[in-house]
Each structure stands twice: as structure tokens, then as C-alpha cells.
Amino acid sequence: MAAALVAVPRMKLGSQGLEVSAQGLGCMGMSAYYGPPKPEPDMIALIRHSVAAGVTLLDTADSYGPHTNELLLGKALQGGVREKVDLATKFGVSFVDGGKPDFRGDPAYVRAACEGSLRRLGVECIDLYYQHRIDTRVPIEVTIGELKKLVGEGKIKYIGLSEASASTIRRAHAVHPITAVELEWSLWSRDVEEDIIPTCRELGIGIVAYSPLGRGFFSSGAKLMDSLSEQDVRKNWPRFQHENLDKNLQIFERVNEMAKRKACTPSQLALAWVHHQGSDVCPIPGTTKIENFNQNVGALSVKLTPDEMSELESYAAADNVQGDRHPQAAYTWKNSETPPLSS
Known part of the structure; x- marks a missing residue:
């Protein structure tokens, strides 16, 4: 098994x-949403290969599966791997009424979610x-207050938010320092740059960019659609619909030419474009193949001039991208305000 050729720095x-590797590994697609779960032995081998290559930030969530991705990581972390890993997971999405998400x-x-994740x-x-x-429905101060208790109990080390608005981030940070905000950031998803990125930088909060390859779009363009199974959520997402995809493929072709x-x-x-956003940004591209992982790590050696950026x-550019990045805006930071904390 060939190791990645590029040394992965820490940040x-x-x-x-x-401190984490300057590039992480998003693990969601191994178990959920992007088609059927992939073979467990292959995914364990991929995770361990990534750690051996110097990628230490592994990203999962209790909702991936649900639960099956955390169980997968639990197996992959055995045998001395845990000590080499910066482990990130998430809570807050439960499923009701036959699969409808409830936040x-x-x-x-x-507390119950944290205990469950620790166990899995x-x-x-x-x-x-x-x-x-x-x-x-819950003031963010109340949620962060419980997380602060979990830090005090030694069950978690650092607190993060995902898809949170700037005002929510500020309110949370006032209760307990927020270490990282995870958000969708890529060449064709840049709405976070107006308000959220500056807020994170003002407060000294790290930025973790998920889907930095446009949910796979910048990996293979039109070929991506040919490879998606019927169970893959991307088949129903706005940017991948035929009327939008035809126009978006023009973006891919120009990127491919460059x-x-x-x-x-x-x-x-x-991916290099995301890396060049700053030393406080850690992209977490996901993959299910070792060769794609090695290719992603190779992005660390691609240098871009300001003109190339x-x-x-x-x-x-925003007017060139067709379709929303998410089919339901309610699932993003645009609708993440919480009630004020009552005095």
C-alpha cells in the first residue's frame, strides 16, 4: 500500500x-448519504492509511448512519491508532417520523448524545x-453551558459549532471559547465569506471546511453523476439537477483546463484554493478510496499566485453557479438563530 507522497503539516x-493536521478526513460518505455503506474492512484500511500518512483530524457524527460511522471509526481506532488521532464528532441531529431530522x-x-458517542x-x-x-428552540447559551460541563468532566476537550450564524457563534463563544466552526466552503460555496469567516477570525476560532470539493463535483464533473447510486442524496440536490448541472459543468471545464x-x-x-484561504483553515475532504485520498493530500503541494486565485x-463566481448548495436552507446557518437567554 503506497503512502501519500506529500508530508502533511500540522496547524x-x-x-x-x-493542533491538527492541516488537512483532515471527512468520514461521512463511508457509511451514509453518498450511496450504500462501503465495505468495512476497506474503510478501516483507508482510515489507518490516512493516519499513517499524517492526516490526524478525523471527522464523523452520530447522525451518519445513524451511528454506524462512529462504530466504524471505533474499530479503526483500535490497536494504538487512537493516540495518533484528533477525533471530531457531532451531536444535535436526531431522526423522527420515519427519518425526518430534528435538531x-x-x-x-x-449529555446523552455525548455518552452515546463515547461508547460507540x-x-x-x-x-x-x-x-x-x-x-x-433552545438558547445557544444553554447548549454551550452543558458542553462546558462536559469539558470540565473530561469527556470532551474542545467545543465546536457547525452551520452556525455569526451572532450564534458570538453568543456561544461568550459562554465558553469555541475552538472551531465547521462550514461548507469551496470554490462554488462562498457565502460564508461575508460574515461568518470574519467573525471566526475576530474571535480566534478555527475554520473547518467541509465539502471543499463541492461534494465531489470538482473531482470528476459530469462523470460524478454517472457513478452515483440511487441512494445517493446528491441526485436530488439543486446543483446536480439537469437544468443546473449543464451550466455548472462549464465551471468544472474551466477549472479542469487550469x-x-x-x-x-x-x-x-x-482543494488548494481552500488551503490558500489562510493558515486557520482546515479542509476535510471525504473519500472512500485510498488513491483519491493520496491525490487529495497532493493538493498541499499545489501553489497558487494571487492572480491564479x-x-x-x-x-x-456566484452568478455562474446554478442552484442552491443545500436543498433546505433550514439545515444551514441561515436559519440558526436561537431565542435569547431569559434573565
């Missing part, structure tokens, strides 16, 4: 002391524990 994620941040749920992962402490989606000039792959180019951004 400080946030200002609270957490919860009440203290009892927070087979660990005594979670390095980075995110609120996956914001419960708009990648040829740079002697890299389009996925490496798109601008050229890339012009290809995927």
Missing part, C-alpha cells in the same frame, strides 16, 4: 490549544465536539 486550529440542543440530549467510538474523551445543527496548465488534477486545484474565483 493550530483555533486559539485554545488544539436538539437541550442539556439532557447533549470506544474512547474516554472526544477531542472536538461540535453541535452539528443549531436547535432554534489544472492541466498547473500539472495537477481539478480536485487538487479546488482570482482566476479560479472568476470561474465560480
Whole structure:
């Protein structure tokens, strides 16, 4: 099994002391949403290969499966692997009424979810524990207050938020320092740059970019659609619908042309663009294949000039991208405000 050729540097994620690999591994697609679960032995081999290659930030959630992705990681972490890993998981999404997501941040749920994740992962402490989606019924101060207790009890080390608005981040950070905010950030998903990224930087909060390859779009363009199973959620997402996809493929073709000039792959180019956003940004591309993992790590060696950055951004300017990034905006930071904390 060939190791990745590029050394993976480490970075400080946030200002609270957490250090991670400058690129992480998103594990969701191994178990959920992107088609049927992949063979467990292959995924364990991939996870261990990533750790051996120097990628230490592993990202999962209790809702992936649900639960099966955490169980997978728990098996992969055995045999001395845990000590080499910065483990991130999430709580806050439960499923009701035949699979409809319900977002919860009440203290009892927070504590029960943490205990469940610790058990499935087979660990005594979670390095980075995110609120996956914001419960708009519970003041964020109440949710963070319970997480603060879990930090005090040694069950989690650092607190994160995912898909949270700038005001929610500020309110949370006032209760307990937030180490990282996880958000969708890629060449064609840049709405976070207006308000959320500056807020994180003002407060010293690290930025974890999920779907940095546009949910696989910048890996293979039109070929991606040919390979998706009927169970893959992307088949029903706005940007992958036929009327939008035809126009979006023009973006991919231009990125691909530039990648040829740079002697890299389009996925490496798109990922390098995220890396060049700053030393406080850690992208977590997901994959289910070792060869794709190695290619993703290779993005760390792709250097872009300011002119090349601008050229890339012009290809995927907001008015060129067709379709929303998420089929339901309620699942994103745009609807993550919580009630005020009563005095």
C-alpha cells in the first residue's frame, strides 16, 4: 500500500490549544448519504492509511448512519491508532417520523448524545465536539453551558459549532471559547465569506471546511453523476439537477483546463484554493478510496499566485453557479438563530 507522497503539516486550529493536521478526513460518505455503506474492512484500511500518512483530524457524527460511522471509526481506532488521532464528532441531529431530522440542543440530549458517542467510538474523551445543527428552540447559551460541563468532566476537550450564524457563534463563544466552526466552503460555496469567516477570525476560532470539493463535483464533473447510486442524496440536490448541472459543468471545464496548465488534477486545484484561504483553515475532504485520498493530500503541494486565485474565483463566481448548495436552507446557518437567554 503506497503512502501519500506529500508530508502533511500540522496547524493550530483555533486559539485554545488544539493542533491538527492541516488537512483532515471527512468520514461521512463511508457509511451514509453518498450511496450504500462501503465495505468495512476497506474503510478501516483507508482510515489507518490516512493516519499513517499524517492526516490526524478525523471527522464523523452520530447522525451518519445513524451511528454506524462512529462504530466504524471505533474499530479503526483500535490497536494504538487512537493516540495518533484528533477525533471530531457531532451531536444535535436526531431522526423522527420515519427519518425526518430534528435538531436538539437541550442539556439532557447533549449529555446523552455525548455518552452515546463515547461508547460507540470506544474512547474516554472526544477531542472536538461540535453541535452539528443549531436547535432554534433552545438558547445557544444553554447548549454551550452543558458542553462546558462536559469539558470540565473530561469527556470532551474542545467545543465546536457547525452551520452556525455569526451572532450564534458570538453568543456561544461568550459562554465558553469555541475552538472551531465547521462550514461548507469551496470554490462554488462562498457565502460564508461575508460574515461568518470574519467573525471566526475576530474571535480566534478555527475554520473547518467541509465539502471543499463541492461534494465531489470538482473531482470528476459530469462523470460524478454517472457513478452515483440511487441512494445517493446528491441526485436530488439543486446543483446536480439537469437544468443546473449543464451550466455548472462549464465551471468544472474551466477549472479542469487550469489544472492541466498547473500539472495537477481539478480536485487538487479546488482543494488548494481552500488551503490558500489562510493558515486557520482546515479542509476535510471525504473519500472512500485510498488513491483519491493520496491525490487529495497532493493538493498541499499545489501553489497558487494571487492572480491564479482570482482566476479560479472568476470561474465560480456566484452568478455562474446554478442552484442552491443545500436543498433546505433550514439545515444551514441561515436559519440558526436561537431565542435569547431569559434573565
